[in-house]
Amino acid sequence: MVVTDTYFRYCASCGTPVSEGPEGGYVCGACFHVVEPLGADAARRQRRAERAAMVAEAARLRSLRQY
Numbered sequence: 323m324v325v326t327d328t329y330f331r332y333c334a335s336c337g338t339p340v341s342e343g344p345e346g347g348y349v350c351g352a353c354f355h356v357v358e359p360l361g362a363d364a365a366r367r368q369r370r371a372e373r374a375a376m377v378a379e380a381a382r383l384r385s386l387r388q389y
Contacts, residue, residue, distance in 0.1 A: 331348060333348075333350040333352065333353065333355050334355065334357065335350060335353050335355035336350060336352050336353040336355065338350055338351065338352040338353070343359060345359040345360075345361075346359035346360055347359035347360075347362065
């Protein structure tokens, strides 16, 4: 027998019960109020930095191939 724990919260905007995501945070299905998980801003900044580094490296490689 498998037991799963589902923790319910209530939307801060409309009071509808919502399920938290795997890393915390939720999106309300009734009013679409968004609560991001802890650390979401840091993860977003890291992904943007990685993406910018990849674009810069691709541009550098393209410039080397032209000569």
